[in-house]
Amino acid sequence: MSLPSAFDAGIVAALSALDAKSVKHVFFVACGGSLSIMYPAKFLLDQHAPLPSDVYNAAEFVARAPRVLDRNSLVILCSMTGTTKETTAAAEFARSKGAATIGLTVEPASPLAKAVDHVVGFEAPYTTGVPIDARDSNYSRIYQIVMGLVALTGGEDLTETLISSLAALQPAIDRAHAVFAPAFEDYAPRFAKEDVVYTVASGASYGAAYSFAICVLMEMQWINSQAIHANEFFHGPFEVLDKDRAFILLKGLDSTRPLEQRADEFLHRFGSAENILVLDAEKLDLSGIDPQFRGNVVPLIFFDTLWRFAYKIADLRKHEMLEARRYMKKISY
Numbered sequence: 001m002s003l004p005s006a007f008d009a010g011i012v013a014a015l016s017a018l019d020a021k022s023v024k025h026v027f028f029v030a031c032g033g034s035l036s037i038m039y040p041a042k043f044l045l046d047q048h049a050p051l052p053s054d055v056y057n058a059a060e061f062v063a064r065a066p067r068v069l070d071r072n073s074l075v076i077l078c079s080m081t082g083t084t085k086e087t088t089a090a091a092e093f094a095r096s097k098g099a100a101t102i103g104l105t106v107e108p109a110s111p112l113a114k115a116v117d118h119v120v121g122f123e124a125p126y127t128t129g130v131p132i133d134a135r136d137s138n139y140s141r142i143y144q145i146v147m148g149l150v151a152l153t154g155g156e157d158l159t160e161t162l163i164s165s166l167a168a169l170q171p172a173i174d175r176a177h178a179v180f181a182p183a184f185e186d187y188a189p190r191f192a193k194e195d196v197v198y199t200v201a202s203g204a205s206y207g208a209a210y211s212f213a214i215c216v217l218m219e220m221q222w223i224n225s226q227a228i229h230a231n232e233f234f235h236g237p238f239e240v241l242d243k244d245r246a247f248i249l250l251k252g253l254d255s256t257r258p259l260e261q262r263a264d265e266f267l268h269r270f271g272s273a274e275n276i277l278v279l280d281a282e283k284l285d286l287s288g289i290d291p292q293f294r295g296n297v298v299p300l301i302f303f304d305t306l307w308r309f310a311y312k313i314a315d316l317r318k319h320e321m322l323e324a325r326r327y328m329k330k331i332s333y
């Protein structure tokens with residue numbers, strides 16, 4: 001089978017060089033925001049192929065040294081900058097075990113790019129401020145890798161369906177901004193005053209909640225946060241819930257939506273609606289995105305739109321989003 005001509009050229013090169021049928025285990029490896037996209041990537045692979053996979057923080061991957069990592073493994077790594085040293089070390093470690101490696105990065109000359117067998121580029125608006133089309137984002141590229149792999153390993157070939165869905169994603173994101181804008185306007189003044197804001201999600205959307213909690217609220221706004229899995233919520237975290245506690249709940253469209261729905265009902269039973277910001281994907285116009293992929297692309301819509309909310313909070317707190325860091329990239333660690 002051949003991959004669609006609209007597939008990213010780097011992905012076509014990487015997957016064509018791979019003896020796909022020999023791949024017995026896939027590892028998704030990265031740190032921080034780049035790690036957050038690995039959860040939905042694994043979710044997509046789990047849905048479409050009987051291929052075992054794991055998601056690892058890059059340092060943990062090297063320290064744990066899974067015994068199953070060998071020449072029949074495919075290790076997919078991501079570092080936007082390509083300079084996160086743990087991720088480069090993980091690529092080198094994977095190659096030392098004979099595994100095939102694919103690295104996603106925006107910097108083709110970066111240390112990560114040099115450490116992997118194949119480089120896949122993507123675009124990111126967050127540090128440059130230059131808007132992109134979501135079809136060129138990290139989500140889009142890793143989904144192409146996953147669905148390409150599914151097709152090449154004998155699974156259903158949904159690559160064309162994926163490509164046409166990704167082409168419809170940016171207009172869907174643009175429409176979503178308008179849908180969520182009134183809620184962001186309403187909630188931002190209250191959330192800007194909070195010391196703690198939790199984010200809750202499950203399934204394909206968990207990664208979006210994770211990155212919003214650790215990279216945006218904590219890293220960029222110094223607001224204490226934690227991403228809580230929508231069902232784990234009932235296994236401890238719900239004890240902190242009262243009328244004053246602030247939560248963001250992501251309700252996606254994947255098969256785990258009932259978990260998020262149950263959390264929604266409990267949050268509104270004991271919390272107060274004005275402190276529970278719910279982003280519900282059922283309110284979105286997802287025309288052009290195939291129903292099979294709607295649950296998978298919704299987290300990118302959540303994440304992209306939540307940035308607008310974060311900038312509103314940043315303005316109200318007078319705390320600059322990307323510059324006001326104390327440690328990251330400012331000191332050695």
Ligand SMILES: O=P(O)(O)OC[C@H]1O[C@](O)(CO)[C@@H](O)[C@@H]1O
Nearest residue numbers: 032033034079080081082084215
């Ligand atoms: O490896 P990357 O994707 O360049 O990430 C570098 C840093 O950027 C973030 O993803 C967001 O600032 C951090 O979590 C991470 O430490």
